[in-house]
Amino acid sequence: MAVSTTIDKVAPDKTPDKTGPRRPVVYRSLSSDRKWALRWSYFFLVLFCIFFLMPPVYMLITSLKTSAEISADPATTNPWWVYKPTLENYVELLTSSQFLTFFKNSIIVAVSTVIITMLIAIPAAFSLARMKFWGSTTLATGVFLTYLVPDTLLFIPLFKMLATLRDWTGIELFNRWYVLLVIYPTLTVPFCTWIMIGYFASIPKELDEAAIIDGATWWQTLTKIFIPVALPGLIAATIFAFTVSWAQFLYPLAFTTSNDQLVLPVGIISSLIKGDVFNWGQIMTGALLGAAPPLIIYAFLMDYYIAGLTAGATKG
Amino acid sequence: MADVTLRKLVKMYDQVQAVKGIDLEIKDKEFVVLVGPSGCGKSTTLRMIAGLEEISGGQILIDDDVVNDVPPKDRDIAMVFQNYALYPHMTVHENMSFGLRLKKFPKAEIAKRVGEAARILDITELLERKPKALSGGQRQRVAMGRAIVRNPKVFLFDEPLSNLDAKLRVQMRIEIKKVHQTVRTTTVYVTHDQIEAMTLADRVVVMNGGVIEQVGTPQELYHNPRTRFVAAFIGSPSMNFVPCRLESHADQLAVRISNEIAFFMPEQKAARYKKLSGDGQLLLGLRPEHLTDMRQHMEPGCVPFDAQLEVTEPMGMETFVYFKMNGADMCGRVNPNAGALDGGPLKMAADLNNMHLIDAKTGLVL
Numbered sequence: 001m002a003v004s005t006t007i008d009k010v011a012p013d014k015t016p017d018k019t020g021p022r023r024p025v026v027y028r029s030l031s032s033d034r035k036w037a038l039r040w041s042y043f044f045l046v047l048f049c050i051f052f053l054m055p056p057v058y059m060l061i062t063s064l065k066t067s068a069e070i071s072a073d074p075a076t077t078n079p080w081w082v083y084k085p086t087l088e089n090y091v092e093l094l095t096s097s098q099f100l101t102f103f104k105n106s107i108i109v110a111v112s113t114v115i116i117t118m119l120i121a122i123p124a125a126f127s128l129a130r131m132k133f134w135g136s137t138t139l140a141t142g143v144f145l146t147y148l149v150p151d152t153l154l155f156i157p158l159f160k161m162l163a164t165l166r167d168w169t170g171i172e173l174f175n176r177w178y179v180l181l182v183i184y185p186t187l188t189v190p191f192c193t194w195i196m197i198g199y200f201a202s203i204p205k206e207l208d209e210a211a212i213i214d215g216a217t218w219w220q221t222l223t224k225i226f227i228p229v230a231l232p233g234l235i236a237a238t239i240f241a242f243t244v245s246w247a248q249f250l251y252p253l254a255f256t257t258s259n260d261q262l263v264l265p266v267g268i269i270s271s272l273i274k275g276d277v278f279n280w281g282q283i284m285t286g287a288l289l290g291a292a293p294p295l296i297i298y299a300f301l302m303d304y305y306i307a308g309l310t311a312g313a314t315k316g
Numbered sequence: 317m318a319d320v321t322l323r324k325l326v327k328m329y330d331q332v333q334a335v336k337g338i339d340l341e342i343k344d345k346e347f348v349v350l351v352g353p354s355g356c357g358k359s360t361t362l363r364m365i366a367g368l369e370e371i372s373g374g375q376i377l378i379d380d381d382v383v384n385d386v387p388p389k390d391r392d393i394a395m396v397f398q399n400y401a402l403y404p405h406m407t408v409h410e411n412m413s414f415g416l417r418l419k420k421f422p423k424a425e426i427a428k429r430v431g432e433a434a435r436i437l438d439i440t441e442l443l444e445r446k447p448k449a450l451s452g453g454q455r456q457r458v459a460m461g462r463a464i465v466r467n468p469k470v471f472l473f474d475e476p477l478s479n480l481d482a483k484l485r486v487q488m489r490i491e492i493k494k495v496h497q498t499v500r501t502t503t504v505y506v507t508h509d510q511i512e513a514m515t516l517a518d519r520v521v522v523m524n525g526g527v528i529e530q531v532g533t534p535q536e537l538y539h540n541p542r543t544r545f546v547a548a549f550i551g552s553p554s555m556n557f558v559p560c561r562l563e564s565h566a567d568q569l570a571v572r573i574s575n576e577i578a579f580f581m582p583e584q585k586a587a588r589y590k591k592l593s594g595d596g597q598l599l600l601g602l603r604p605e606h607l608t609d610m611r612q613h614m615e616p617g618c619v620p621f622d623a624q625l626e627v628t629e630p631m632g633m634e635t636f637v638y639f640k641m642n643g644a645d646m647c648g649r650v651n652p653n654a655g656a657l658d659g660g661p662l663k664m665a666a667d668l669n670n671m672h673l674i675d676a677k678t679g680l681v682l
């Protein structure tokens with residue numbers, strides 16, 4: 001790299017044809033180049049940090065204000081400052097049984113979705129990556145394509161399907177949190193399967209051949225070799241599935257209505273917005289509290305997650 | 317401990333025949349090496365023995381049992397792969413004991429076998445390490461250890477040394493030979509490197525284009541190759557071939573290479589080739605070590621000729637000389653003190669006691 005840069009810089013100077021206008025060649029040391037690259041990176045990093053942290057900071061500020069302070073005239077007071085900080089909003093939400101129900105529903109739904117997703121995606125990915133059967137490549141592509149269909153397009157057909165299913169089976173499927181356990185996997189399974197196919201495909205073929213010769217069944221090869229070896233990918237997929245089901249808004253809005261069945265994102269909106277009255281303090285508090293579980297999970301699994309996103313590319 | 321028999325073994329990939337009906341008998345305790353150029357079907361053959369590849373035709377027998385439809389785990393074989401295929405998340409001990417643990421061996425027995433194999437391979441201190449923390453040679457040992465602990469009927473090796481550097485390869489080659497002398501398990505070993513084949517094998521199987529060209533001990537293959545392919549493949553630098561015809565002169569037989577060059581054959585060779593006289597396109601095959609510098613006292617059967625050298629390669633112990641004989645590229649091995657110089661002339665001798673005559677059309681050694 002160093003050599004080629006020098007050559008690039010020197011070469012124009014040495015060309016015998018000197019008719020055209022020429023830029024003066026500036027000789028700079030590599031370390032000064034690097035220093036400037038670093039300065040620019042930090043400049044943009046800081047810029048992006050400010051840009052992306054602005055909304056959560058504003059949420060935090062708002063959540064610490066009283067209703068009166070929130071509605072104060074911005075001409076006379078600075079909205080970016082809390083004059084009389086209070087934990088009132090937090091206390092009120094955390095003691096409200098309704099909010100706790102939303103929270104509980106969200107956790108049950110998200111955790112169950114992750115489990116269901118993994119139970120489907122891992123064996124699916126394993127068979128698509130390893131067991132060559134008729135149509136397996138087409139199927140793998142198909143799995144990916146389903147992920148490309150936006151969920152906004154799907155919820156009406158899904159609604160119809162569930163209605164038919166309810167009429168057949170007699171099981172009530174609407175306005176029940178457990179219907180989300182059937183619906184969310186339609187979002188998470190394709191993507192997680194696709195991630196895991198990539199991971200499993202990057203495991204050398206000889207590894208499962210060695211396991212088979214050692215006497216492992218397909219199932220043992222999966223549980224004792226593939227899952228441990230592809231653990232970073234598995235964790236990446238888990239985080240993805242959790243985040244998607246935690247943040248899902250459209251489907252629960254369409255499929256659940258009564259307060260005891262709602263999950264957090266819908267619950268906050270429907271219980272804290274009364275007509276055109278927005279209880280901003282509590283909405284912001286609820287949103288912040290709702291953002292906590294994914295944050296905590298990211299914090300714990302971040303190393304794995306990053307390793308997971310980058311690993312498949314190279315053999316490690 | 318077992319025999320392995322291949323009968324008319326065929327492997328088809330779609331419409332392409334990768335293995336074209338080979339017959340081979342491997343005796344108990346034997347070390348057999350399958351050798352041949354890349355793509356000749358060695359790995360495919362080995363993988364069919366392992367059960368990793370379906371058999372398209374013919375039979376494989378292990379100990380007189382047809383195993384065509386027996387899954388790999390029930391064939392009682394162990395395989396060592398080119399890239400070692402160690403389980404990256406397990407320690408060396410866990411890697412070696414994986415098969416035994418799956419078969420629910422008692423703990424004490426596992427510990428005993430792993431300890432024993434580790435001792436044979438000298439990896440006792442590495443047992444708690446993960447593969448990532450091992451060098452190439454150590455990984456190779458662990459891969460062998462994993463095969464040994466299972467105490468299988470047959471060891472299968474697929475180019476196990478190809479990922480190692482030249483020096484380590486020589487070292488591990490000797491290691492593998494020692495291990496075989498210790499455990500005496502029937503072994504099928506695949507390589508494209510003829511030196512590996514010659515040094516390791518009890519018997520070498522030379523394959524080419526999906527068929528077996530010749531089976532024999534290293535010495536047999538070296539001295540009595542049956543085809544031009546085997547003659548050229550075994551030995552390094554490889555055998556020289558130069559077009560020639562036979563001429564009878566009274567009671568003597570000569571190979572004529574050009575109008576200027578002809579060699580009279582020694583008697584025992586003349587007797588062998590007498591019937592052929594005259595017709596047919598022939599190739600004279602001579603190994604480099606049988607094209608030497610002219611010395612004071614030459615054995616009977618060594619005939620002198622003048623060579624105009626193109627390039628010389630001093631190897632220390634000897635010097636390789638490259639020259640042309642009637643247009644054909646030749647390589648000879650001469651004494652470093654023979655005065656061989658790039659572009660210089662050299663008085664040389666061809667040892668016709670070790671000559672081969674090959675039918676240029678069929679490629680068969682006559």
Ligand SMILES: Nc1ncnc2c1ncn2[C@@H]1O[C@H](COP(=O)(O)OP(=O)(O)O)[C@@H](O)[C@H]1O
Nearest residue numbers: 329330334352353354355356357358359360361
């Ligand atoms: N899975 C496969 N599908 C199609 N052709 C294959 C496959 N594996 C090997 N072949 C072909 O079979 C022939 C023999 O391959 P192989 O046994 O791997 O050769 P080698 O002697 O180098 O080990 C080659 O021509 C190769 O292209």
Ligand SMILES: [Mg+2]
Nearest residue numbers: 358359360475
């Ligand atoms: Mg091969």
